[in-house]
Structure formats: C-alpha cells, structure tokens
C-alpha cells in the first residue's frame with residue numbers, strides 16, 4: 001500500500017472553486033463540442049479589444065518590448081492609471097501609490113494579503129462577487145457577510161456596516177457598481193459609509209472595476225473621491241478588463257497610500273512579478289488613447305440591459321429589478337423553489353440553473369455562491385441576438401417543464 005500523502009494546507013482546503021469560472025469553462029466546452037448553447041455566464045464583454053489597443057500590443061512584440069518590468073509595473077502605465085482616474089473620477093494619485101497586477105482580481109488578492117493578519121475580519125456586503133470571500137480566506141482572514149436584499153436595491157446601509165464592526169475588523173469590501181447586482185451607491189450613501197469607516201479606522205477595498213459602466217446618465221462617485229480621510233484608508237481597484245474589453249490581457253491595478261503600495265509591490269516581486277510587458281503596453285494605450293470605443297460599448301450595454309429587463313419582467317414567475325451599472329441582471333426565480341420541473345424538485349437556484357443549462361441550453365450563474373439564494377445572474381455582455389435567443393429559451397424552458 002503506498003503511504004497516504006499529507007493533506008494540503010488548512011487554508012487551501014477551505015477555498016472553493018469559482019462558480020463563474022466553472023460555468024464559463026463548461027459553457028465553452030459545450031460550445032466547442034458543437035452544442036447550440038447560449039452563454040450568460042462569465043462577465044466578459046463580447047466585443048473584441050479595440051483596434052488601436054491591439055496594435056499597441058503588436059508593436060510591443062515587434063519592437064522587442066519583451067523584457068521584465070519593475071514588479072509594481074511600468075512607470076508609464078502607473079502614470080496612465082493616475083491620468084485616467086483623475087480624468088474620469090476626479091481621483092488624484094501619484095504613481096508611487098499605484099501597483100499594477102495580473103488583473104483586478106489579483107490586485108484585490110494582493111491587497112488582502114498585505115492588509116490582513118490571521119483572524120482579522122473583512123466585512124463584505126452581500127450579494128457579493130464570489131471571489132471576495134475565498135480571497136479573504138486565502139489571506140487567513142475571516143469573511144463577515146452583511147446582507148442587503150432586493151427590496152433595498154441590494155445595497156447595505158451604514159448602520160448595518162456599523163453593527164458588523166468589531167475590534168477585529170480590518171477591511172470593508174465595497175463594490176459599486178456591483179457584481180452581481182449592478183447596483184450603484186449614491187454619493188449620500190457613500191458619505192454615510194465613509195463616515196463609519198473613518199470613525200472606526202478601517203480600510204476600504206473599493207472595487208471600482210465597473211466604474212465606467214453606469215447608465216441613464218447617473219453620476220458615479222468613487223468613495224475615495226469623497227475626502228482625504230477616507231481616501232487614506234482606501235485601496236482603489238480598477239483595471240482594463242471590463243471597460244476596454246481586455247479580460248484576457250490580465251491587467252488590473254490598485255491605488256493606495258505609498259506604504260501599502262510598497263508592501264504590495266514587495267509581494268508581487270516574490271510571486272508573479274509584473275504582468276506581461278506586452279499587456280502593460282497595450283493597457284497604456286487603453287488608458288491614454290482615444291476613449292470613443294468604450295463609450296460605444298457602454299451605450300450598447302445600456303440598450304441590452306433595457307431590452308433584457310423589459311422582456312424578462314414579462315415572463316410568468318420571473319422578475320428582476322433594473323440595474324444601474326456593470327453588465328449583470330439578478331433574475332428572481334424564488335417562485336420556482338419547491339416546484340417540480342422536468343421530473344425534478346427545484347430546491348435552489350443552483351438546481352434551476354443546472355436544469356436550464358441541461359434542458360434549455362442556456363448558461364447562467366446561480367447566485368448561492370454570491371450569497372443571494374433564489375437568484376440567477378445573467379451577464380448581458382453578449383449580443384442582442386443571443387439575449388433574445390436566451391429569453392426565448394427561458395420561455396420555452398418554463399413552458400415545457
């Protein structure tokens with residue numbers, strides 16, 4: 001008998017696979033196998049990366065810009081991030097406050113690694129992007145979930161945050177516009193949240209990755225732009241994946257007080273080092289170059305949202321509220337819980353989403369892992385014709401059940 005191997009670390013044993021990535025992989029495999037499946041799974045723009053950005057990447061390769069860069073990223077990219085944040089959101093940072101990472105996900109991960117000691121608490125507002133809780137666990141910290149329901153537009157209040165704070169609280173994770181709800185916190189709501197964070201001296205990881213994707217002319221406010229005291233406590237996360245249709249290039253960044261940025265850069269220098277030089281050069285072009293393409297994409301997302309929400313709310317038993325940003329809709333499917341569909345009792349949103357993929361050939365993400373049971377997330381970063389196809393199939397799926 002071969003000797004049993006020692007187990008993986010206790011921290012690693014607690015970490016779950018990412019449902020969004022698992023579903024996206026399943027969808028891509030089914031499609032590759034020739035199945036006629038429609039995907040609303042991963043939040044990934046269907047648009048190609050704009051031409052001028054692709055050309056910057058090609059020129060980087062041809063010009064032999066293929067060597068290592070500093071761990072915190074190229075100075076030109078850090079300056080470009082500062083320029084864009086100031087232009088778009090009135091956020092003022094110096095390049096020494098900016099750290100480039102391999103995607104916004106990685107920037108959040110490194111921020112948590114640098115901020116948290118074992119046992120520290122990180123407050124997360126639910127529904128939340130499922131990677132937050134797993135990243136907190138990877139940092140040996142403890143996720144503390146506070147929930148906001150659909151009646152409250154999926155937004156938590158400053159009072160709720162205050163009640164969740166203990167002497168172990170180190171960080172509050174804020175994501176506006178939110179994945180998965182698409183909700184955007186107003187300036188007043190942020191003022192109240194910021195006041196609590198400053199008074200209790202806790203950090204805020206402000207995940208602003210969808211900040212350029214807000215609709216109906218509403219004004220976007222980054223919490224870090226409110227005042228100097230909250231800004232000192234913020235680690236602002238942004239990147240090029242969503243707004244510039246650059247998910248596969250893997251460039252995100254964090255802005256923080258220089259001592260935090262330095263610690264993050266030290267971590268990076270012993271793990272991934274900087275991301276691909278070619279991607280960094282393309283990201284410089286994205287941030288400094290013409291912004292018309294991103295405005296075109298934003299308008300297309302808004303039109304898709306309007307159509308999806310309108311049609312979805314006409315389907316019997318299903319409903320959704322209208323999100324103000326990002327590219328997700330939370331479909332409320334609670335009326336189907338306990339019902340039998342295709343000979344199976346639906347006990348959860350996961351059962352519904354699995355059957356919808358198997359029988360309806362539509363990939364969506366059940367929201368149990370976003371701490372929002374009873375909802376299924378649709379990403380509308382896909383074509384209008386696929387949106388119609390998906391909704392036709394939803395109608396059929398329910399009718400034939």
Ligand code: PMP
Nearest residue numbers: 103104105129179209239241252
């Ligand atoms: N934050 C949120 C809320 C997201 O939805 C995503 C999507 N992946 C990310 C961060 C990470 O983005 P990136 O692809 O740049 O890692």
Ligand code: GLU
Nearest residue numbers: 018020021041042043179
């Ligand atoms: N953030 C996107 C999503 O929620 C991409 C997949 C992921 O990284 O989780 O679908």
